[in-house]
Amino acid sequence: MTANILTVxxxxxIRMTTKITLxxxxxxxxxxxxxxxxLNKAKAGNYDLIVTDLNMPNMNGLDMIRALRQSPEHTGIPIIFLTTESDAEMKNQAKxxxxxxxxxKPFDPEQLVKIARKVLGR
Incomplete structure (x- = not known):
């Protein structure tokens, strides 16, 4: 069965490159x-993995993760940040x-696939 991934x-x-890679x-x-x-698509769909940017308009990736993790059906879904940020404090907040x-970013497509396979177990 194919895994369903939401990219944000x-x-x-970046969306195009991520989609082509995955x-x-x-x-x-x-x-x-x-x-x-x-957030709206994650709540309406059934995803095995979410790959998200951090800095975005309307709602950033950190706030999106916090909102998703409040919902029992989204607590176990792996969420990977794909971002230009590399600050240690920001990584701690994300964790x-x-x-x-x-x-x-910029990311190595092979690394993205390797991480997706690892967290999805397929």
Missing amino acids: DDSAS TGAGYSVTEAVDGLDG AAGATGWIT
């Missing part, structure tokens, strides 16, 4: 344009909010 990023080029690895990908869109991992 305000950059169209669909090329056999995953089904849904895109969201910001944290609020991501405290419930992020599973962190990848810094």
Whole structure:
């Protein structure tokens, strides 16, 4: 069975690159344009993994994760940050909010697939 992945990023080029990378690895990908869109799609759909940017309009990735982790059906879904941020304090906040991992942009597509496979177990 194909894993369903939600990607959340305000950059169209990052969404496209992420989608091409993950669909090329056999995953089904849904895109969201910001944290609020991501939150709404995550609540309406059934996703095995969420890959999100941090800095976005309307709702940032950190607030989106906090909102998702308050919902019992989203507590176990792996959430990976894919962001330009590399500050240690921000990483600590992300971990405290419930992020599973962190990848810094620009990203290596092979690394993204490797991490997706690891957290999904497939």
